[in-house]
Every structure is written in C-alpha cells, then in structure tokens.
Amino acid sequence: MGEPTYPQTAANKINRYKHQATYNVDTIHTIVNSTPVLHVSFVPDPAVPAPIVLPMIGQMGLFPGDESRGEDDWKCYLHGYVSSRLMNLADAAIKRGEEGLHLCVAATKVDGFVLTLTPNSHNYNYRSAVLQGFGTIVEDVEEKIWAMELITNSVIPDRYANTRVPPDAAEMHSTRILKLKITSASGKVREGVPEDERKDMKREDVLDSVWTGVLPVYEKMGEPQPGPYNRVTKIPEHVTKFVKEQNEAREKYAFEAAHKPAPVKRVKRSD
C-alpha cells in the first residue's frame, strides 16, 4: 500500500508534463498549508460562464466533530472577504440540491527562475496545487471557532493563544468561514537544474555565450517591526522562532531545488 492519493479523474488529470504531476494527499495539503494566499474562484452568475477570483487565507483541516461522525476527508477552510453575494450563492446551490457552491482553490509557490539557452526552455522551480469541490459557509459555532484558530495559527503557529481570545459575539457574527469539500485535487512540482533541448545542447556558439542556471527564489521575513501601541518590549518566542525556522527552511528549499537533477525529459504535447 502506498501513500494516500486523490483519485485521477477527467477533472484533475494532468496531461502536460505528466512526470511533474502529483496526486499525493500529503504533498497537496502541504502546498496549500504553506501558501500565504490562496486564489479562490467561483462563478457569480450561473447563467454566465464568467468566473471571478478572490485572494483568501486558508488551511487544510479535519474538524473533530466531522471526524466523530465518521468523515475522514480533510476540508480546506478559507477566510477572506466572504460577501453576502457569495453566501447567497452557496445557499442557492444547496437549494438546487448541490452540495454547495462550485469552488476552485489554487496555491502556487515559486522556488526559482530556471534560465536556459532559449526562452522556450525557461521555466520556474515551483510547487502548485489545485483543489475543486463544493463550498459551504460554516454555521456551527464550535466548528467556526475551531476554524478561526486553525487559520490564525496557519499564518503564525501559536498566535491564537497569544492574543485576546475568545472572539466576542460581534466578531463571531462578522467573521465568515468558507469550507471546501474536495471532489478533485492535483499538484505539480518542478525542481532541478536547467534542461535544454538536444538541438541547442549541440550548439557550441550558444553554449559559449548564454549563461544557464537557477536564481533561487523564496519568501523571506524581515526583522519583526513593533507597532505604535505595542508595549511588549521582548518579541515573543512564537514570533521569533517562526521567523528563524521559516527563513532557514525556505532558503534551504530554494537552494536545494536549484541543484537537483532536472526532471526526466518532458513529453511532447499530446493533448
């Protein structure tokens, strides 16, 4: 038995650069969880095939209440500007007998710019994940508080317990959390050194004149900057530890990705 994977279906099957595709549940969840902004798409008017995309913060989670009912599929919890329109769309979809509003959530991390001999072979080192499924608004109070803690701590671990909590009635009312039940998911990962086509690798003049290599790219956090009404002179450990660990890990990943072997030769477009 291998690791858990999402099923390959017509909806999520990757046809291009197949060797870079992943359906591994753990890999996909890790990409989603480590991306500070997710891009969430839905169709505002079911009669017009025109989607919109909103940036949101999200995290994978399995609510203990769901788990105790025997559910074992992790959901994606999303926080952002959940408008009344979005709420109404989710309600209307449920009234039509659907499981919720059709949503697509994308997460992408850039790990490097891969510079090759020709523009055509240029690439990024990157990790991306795409989730499709049905979105509903979290109404259960216990699940909502649990999701608020999950999402706050997804930005900085342990932050929730280090702030003024629990949320009061006004905050509970004004906060809306979207919950995505996943029907289909896939990921793509590219890492490694540059890779050129054989026709260019034979060109001595090109090899002698074009620099090839990788510029490692990573998200870096600078020294924490206390705000104007901060009174806590010592920056707390949940912040300093996070900044130090993440900065080291992200830089390390980008540099290591820059030196891995190139992916196996890519297949020609067959779709």
Place this chain on the structure above:
Amino acid sequence: MGEPTYPQTAANKINRYKHQATYNVDTIHTIVNSTPVLHVSFVPDPAVPAPIVLPMIGQMGLFPGDESRGEDDWKCYLHGYVSSRLMNLADAAIKRGEEGLHLCVAATKVDGFVLTLTPNSHNYNYRSAVLQGFGTIVEDVEEKIWAMELITNSVIPDRYANTRVPPDAAEMHSTRILKLKITSASGKVREGVPEDERKDMKREDVLDSVWTGVLPVYEKMGEPQPGPYNRVTKIPEHVTKFVKEQNEAREKYAFEAAHKPAPVKRVKRSD
C-alpha cells in the same frame, strides 16, 4: 484631470474596505507586472458553473500592431499551459459571438503579516489586482514573437536578447499565448502599522500582554546558481543587476509598508 482609471461597474466594485480599493490603471498594471505567477480562471464547461484556476506567467502590453489600428487599451498577455481544451473553448466562445473566453486573472503580493491584539484584527500588508475580460489565442506571428519577448523579459529584463533567439518553427508552433482584453479591473492595497478596535485598545491587560507589530515579507532571490552545462563563468550583468535591484527594492517596500500609518478606520460590512 486625474490619472487614468478603470471604470467602476457592478462587476468590479469593491464593497469591503473601500478605502483600500483602487481603480488606477498604473497601480493595477504594476501589481500584475511584478507578480511572478498569475492565477487564471475560466469555466471549462459552460453548462456547469464550476471554474478552474491555472497558474500562468503574464504581463501587460500594448502591441504596436494594435496601437497602429487605434486601440489604446493594454492587454494582459499570458503564457502557461494553454491546452487544446482551452483553445477549443476560446474558439467556441468566438463562434457563439462572444469576444473570447471569459477569463479572470488575479495577482497578489504579500508584503507583511500584521499582528494585532485579536485574531479578528490580524491582517496582511498586500497588493492585489483582479482583471476580468475575454481571452483569445494569439495567432498573428508578429504579435506572438513580440509577446514571447515581453513575457520572457517580464521574468528577467533583457533576458530574451541574451538567449538563443528567434524561436524556430517548432517553438512557434508549440508556444501558445493567451491575450486578455480587459472589460473590468480593480485592485486593493493594504499597507501600514497594526490597527485594533477601540474596545481592545482600552484593555490594559491586553495591551500589556500581546505583542503587536508587522513581520515584513518579501520575495528574495539568492545568489545565482550556475547549471551543470553552463560555460559562461561570469554571471552576466542582466542577471546580477536584476537580482541586486529587485532584492533591494522589495525589502525596502516591505519595511516601509510596515511603518506607514494604518489605513483610515475600516467601514462596517454593509453588503
């Protein structure tokens, strides 16, 4: 006369945190142009309101051929995995009498994590832009080469001319460029110090115990890593200059954003 703006319509009007909204053409284009991955959404089956999102590389541009015909609206040129399915969808939309395939393009940059007294007031410093409009496949050979150069140089300025060009027939055939004609666009920018609600600013116990401030976040490029078949020992100036300038500018932006005044008090949800 002010600076050019995109019109405010029902499709792009921002109802939440209005003071952070922008319709300024230059601001929106700059956000798009400086985001290494754009998230592009479309509806694969017009009969089902379920969008998908793909990561792509893109750049704003006005093709001289369009300009000479009197067009003065900048398009968004997109490069990525433009599948046959996507091409067929664009063709079908045109056959139905539409201007192209409905697309939505989102660009988001995170500039900092804003840590406040309560989870509810936590925020990001960020810049985001959303474009809506109609996508078509670029067929004109001259425009396609022009767009390939535009997009390659959007990753690293002057890279195109420093590689093996022009693209050969096989490369021209295998490369597909999407062109978005914009019908609606908007942006949002949040910068500044933390901002809490009055009820928490009165709590001495909370002020005495919760650290508030900003963690500046920026995309950093590490030292260029030559690849295994690189023969050019000196890293070329178009690479070193870009890395140095961008690293300085991005770090500076994130730190400056962390110290700007907070946005004017946010309005209550009214939608």
